[in-house]
Amino acid sequence: MATNGEAAAQELASGYGKLESTPLVGxxxxxxxxxxxxxxxxxxxxxxxxxxxxxxxxxxxTPPASGTEVGxxxxxxxxxxxxxxxxxxxxxxxxxxxxxxxxxxxxxxxxxxxxxxxxxxxxxxxxxxxxxxxxxxxxxxxxxxxxxxxxxxxxxxxxxxxxxxxxxxxxxxxxxxxxxxxxxxxxxxxxxxxxxxxxxxWDDSQRWPSxxxxxxxxxxxxxxxxxxxxxxxxxxxxxxxxxxxxxxxxxxxxxxxxxxxxxxxxxxxxxxxxxxxxxxxxxxxxxxxxxxxxxxxxxxxxxxxxxxxxxxxxxxxxxxxxxxxxxxxxGWADIAAWWGQLHAARHDANWLRLSREYDFLSDLVPLPWRPTDQRRASATIGLRH
The missing domain is CATH 3.40.1190.20 (Ribokinase)
Incomplete structure (x- = not known):
């Protein structure tokens, strides 16, 4: 049976996957x-x-070639x-x-x-x-x-x-x-x-001066x-x-x-x-x-x-x-979501290594972490909601 922290991690990870095109606000x-x-x-x-x-x-x-159009x-x-x-x-x-x-x-x-x-x-x-x-x-x-x-x-x-x-x-x-x-x-x-x-x-001249x-x-x-x-x-x-x-x-x-x-x-x-x-x-x-x-x-x-x-x-x-x-x-909610996603996938081969290397996040973004209802504005100008 999942603990409260594990359940929160799974919920947060699931929510993050649905919002991959709009970073979270927390x-x-x-x-x-x-x-x-x-x-x-x-x-x-x-x-x-x-x-x-x-x-x-x-x-x-591919990038567009001369005289062509790509989607x-x-x-x-x-x-x-x-x-x-x-x-x-x-x-x-x-x-x-x-x-x-x-x-x-x-x-x-x-x-x-x-x-x-x-x-x-x-x-x-x-x-x-x-x-x-x-x-x-x-x-x-x-x-x-x-x-x-x-x-x-x-x-x-x-x-x-x-x-x-x-x-x-x-x-x-x-x-x-x-x-x-x-x-x-x-x-x-x-x-x-x-x-x-x-x-x-980047140095366009390729001289890389000292x-x-x-x-x-x-x-x-x-x-x-x-x-x-x-x-x-x-x-x-x-x-x-x-x-x-x-x-x-x-x-x-x-x-x-x-x-x-x-x-x-x-x-x-x-x-x-x-x-x-x-x-x-x-x-x-x-x-x-x-x-x-x-x-x-x-x-x-x-x-x-x-x-x-x-x-x-x-x-x-x-x-x-x-x-x-x-x-x-x-932002911090995105970092918390990744940390929660990592904990929700604890059977993954990389889980043990990453959870050890990033254990300092436990203090920075303790679970459960809740994003607000607000979402980042999508990166598109002029949308009317």
Missing amino acids: EPRDVLEGSRKPDGPAIDLALSGTVFFDIVLTGLA AKGMGSCPGGVANMAVAASRLGLHTAVAAAFGEDVYGDFCWETLSAQEMVDLSASKRIPDWHSPFTVSLAYRDDRSMVTHEHPSPVPLHDMARELPRARAAFVSLSADGDVPQWALDQAGEGTRLFADVG SVLDQLRHCHAFMPNAIEAMSYTRTGSPALALEALAEYVPVAVVTDGPRGALAVDQTTGERAEVEGIVLDAVDTTGAGDVFGAGFIVGTLAGWPLERRLRFANLCAALSVQHTGGSLSAP
Whole structure:
């Protein structure tokens, strides 16, 4: 006979399966609650960058060839770009602020309202700009990968001007590039004690200049994927790339998709390598941003390195089950649902290993956990209910 906890797990797992296209909303959880001080920063994570209006098409058998048309099994619209990490962090309980430009068009309305009203992201440093259309991306998801087409014009208001208005934060995130240095707003924040977390974009030139790594002297943590890490360090494996990156930054992390992640934290003397969690993928857009948000949450909460990696891996894996980079990000109810689903399938071959590795979730999302009646808005613009 099932115990009350087991029955709750089975019910939650069953409900989650029915809602796989619409992530759950549950009771909010603030993992930093015990460490917040009245005189401390009101914001946990500050970001600045471009917010794109994303249209995501999923379930393509192949990308379209010239002169052909292919069908997509699913589609959705959501804020993209810097919004991916902002939403992921906010859903995990971080007080998050973004500096970005928004056009005064329908796309800008949707992105602004979704971020500020639905996702509770602080946009006090962002601006609405008349006579300028919002940046736009179409993402084609197929075979566990995606291709993107983007159209944008530079913002009439420089991003660095807006970013200077960001509130002081416990952590800030920047994306490094060969075109410049760490932005001044982030350096100013770091001067006030903010920890800088960084990743890096794909280098279209394939030169992978070392000047990017030189920027890490300002950063607390660097979180590239395996291909980026190996390319910038001129190494032949994620492990060798990690060792090379550890020469540049206190906390080095290398993500390797479903194969997992490995990291070294020289501030604590920890090293860790964890396996990935493989779940059915609908759209991988934004998975790296979700991983980054999960890792930042764990770092600010003071978790051990291995736990930070496992939590970030789980968040990224859950995100690929839904359409859209930002609105696919899991919240605590989604994490609780996965934990409940795992317990409901205790005869599965992987149950013992995963239940042991993720036992820390017992304290974070104790069973029984109940989602609210509310559901995340589906990633489609303009639906009338």
